[in-house]
Amino acid sequence: MRGLGGKYLASLFALLTLGACGQETAEQPLSATAEFSLPVPMTNNAVAMAGENPVLYSFNGLKSGKSWQDTSHAAFACVISTKSCEEIASVPVSEGRLASAAVTVADKIYIFGGYSVAENGDELSTPELFAYDPDTGEYSRLSDMPTPVDDMVALPYQDRYIYLVSGWHDEGNVALVQLYDTRTDTWRMATEFPGKPVFGHAGGLAGNSMIITDGVAVAGLVDGKRKFVAAPFAWRGDIDPNDPARITWRAVDAHPGGPLYRMAATGDDDRGLILFAGGGDKPYNFDGIGFDGVPASPTDRIFGYDLNADQWIELGKLAKPSMDHRGLVKSGSDYYIIGGMNADQAVTAQIMKFRIDD
Template sequence: MTKPVPTTVRATIALLLLGSLGLPLATPVHAHPGHDHPVGTPAPTADPVYGRGWKPLKDIAGGPRQEHSVAAIGADVYVIGGIVPGATGGVVTTDRVEVYDTRRGTWRDAAPLPVAMNHPNVAVVGDRIYVLGGLSGGTSWQALRDSFVYDPRRDRWQPLPPVPAGLERGSAAMGVHLGTIYLAGGMRTLTPGPGGLQDTVATVSAYHAATGRWTALPDLPEARDHVAGAVVGGTLYVLGGRDRGQVNVRDTVYAMDLHPRTRAWTERAPMPTARGGLAFAAVGDRIYTFGGEGNVVDGVNTVFGQTEAYDTRTDRWERLAPMPVPRHGTAAVTVGDTVYIPGGGNLGGGAPVAVHDAYRPARR
């Protein structure tokens, strides 16, 4: 059962519902006009229960955010793109970038993305943030080839050559190893709403940050989007996700040794809970997965609150304390030994919230 949400989320949901009445909401930027989709009915509300590794943090300063990506440079967590409440209701794609300073517990704005996008493919190489396409559009979100690199010292985005034609997608699993960014799966089209087209792909490719060269790798055994991905110990892991629809969730875990001579997919122990739209982050040899979408309760698509960890050494899963505020369409990143999880949606579909949590795994 979905757990209740706190007072701050109640205020957020009120903004979503009252936006059509002309109340002051932050005005986001569209890549294309006309992107206006309904927001779900609020869930029952109450205060969440923290503890067992979970800690509440300051809400996202700019307000609710969903279907964004995150990246960490030093002690700073960057929240990049996504969807936000529209000024006249529904949700719109944004170019906004906000930064959470984990040392001071404060938020600030950074230079916006040159192109507004949701589900951006984001990775860090060295001290730079790379965005290699994503989704954006009006009534139907389409894959973008636009790519950029961000220099945090100059607070500046620079254009990169576009993603090669045919490789563009959003919501891919991401990983970085020895200066190369890996993208696995993703989707080329997402039409929000019941029965909308969701064009999931099995494509796997690598981008060499130093040279700008793209390389094709063996496809995933099955297409996946809204999927978890991480590189641990020279192996790329792709966990869970979905295939052509929010409720078509999967529990599979695929792994590829990134050594050039052994690049082939193998299947590992499945997730305890099949989920799509989940957040994920690696801490040491373990990959932590949070929340997700596709939890069908009484015929209704709801969100998951599950927290589960995969041990890459033992090929085993562990169930951990659930999210105090269950949500999907969010993202997670590790700074030190703590995982930061800003934003997401607390209902199936588009329902952005500003909640920001931290999870600190128990020491082993």
């Protein structure tokens, strides 16, 4: 087991004061801490946004104790307009879940898998798929993943389909691309991911194209234990609009600055941009300590892949370095990072936001 573990140059503009600190800054930040936060610190949580009056959601994750007992299936809703957060009904599973994913399609939030951790450290990839209805506050159990995965990339397409790209399954990474149809509650396999199978990678989808980058690969055994290494690669997948299961993959340049683990990422259809923010400088156990025993450090980078120009662009910096994310959420012109770990590997309740100019 893994163990506990541009075509255009965009610039970030200053946002509001650092409301969580109640102080104004002498220099305007490139991003800001939002004026509300999660009720409790949470990291490795699945995040989504839904509603005409936009609400940010957090599902599952790890609480501040960072032990197997701190895995959580709690859920929270944060109303942007009122800058308020509250706990909502938990995900209906008996144990906490780490490294799950949440995706909004047609006004419902789909929550995929994750893994559970036993007292002895054993980890199990879980198969469950739930749909959460923001209007009723209820969860519905749907068809299980054919191959249970966690720490995968989950991407919505055409407001109907959801791709699960690579990820970890119980004893190792898989190269599968599993395709879920929200209208028929059915699964099928899409064109397999051609890169080295990974977990903790990041990606986004805009138009008919996705970018998948970084993550952690297994590089053989050392003293009978798996050796985990960062995977400095990037792949572009172009979807056949007439058949969502057909993806033409090709390798693209790795992003500058070296690979990062568990970045916050999303696709922006309006800009033809796949956006990445934060992430750890090395692979690590879920307590934030690297597999090499050295604590991981978060980055404050924000960058993206311009699909039209077919190149990486640097976009700015976060107000604070942050890592251990399962998604980046966009509402209006603002992007949000919900929870995560800070520079001391401490779990945080903070919500950060930033915006990019055209």
